Amino acid sequence: MNIYHLQYCDPHSVLLVNTNGLLRRIYTPFKVLTLVQIGNMPPGTSLMVDEVLSTESDELVYIIADRAYKYRYFNIVAKF
Secondary structure, three states: OOOEEEEEEEOOEEEEEEOOOOEEEEEOOEEEEEOOOEOOEOOOOEEEEOEEEEOOOOOEEEEEOOEEEEHHHEEEOOOO
16 A cells, blocks of 8 residues: 555646655546445455545545545555
8 A cells, every 4th residue: 555645736636745755746547446345346446536526624536437436445556
């Protein structure tokens, strides 16, 4: 599992900050892996995020195949 801080930028990108302080802005579509069972998708299922939204309480939501999911159920696949 990657360890990083995630920051919303806009509907088509997020900013990742790793434990060494390195920054990386990633753009949609980007790859994520499920951390838990979601519907019929077991943990470790690879999916593509089409859009990123931020709620009024600043919680990120990923749009995947026209469905909204809370970001905390996924791990972004990214290298620094």
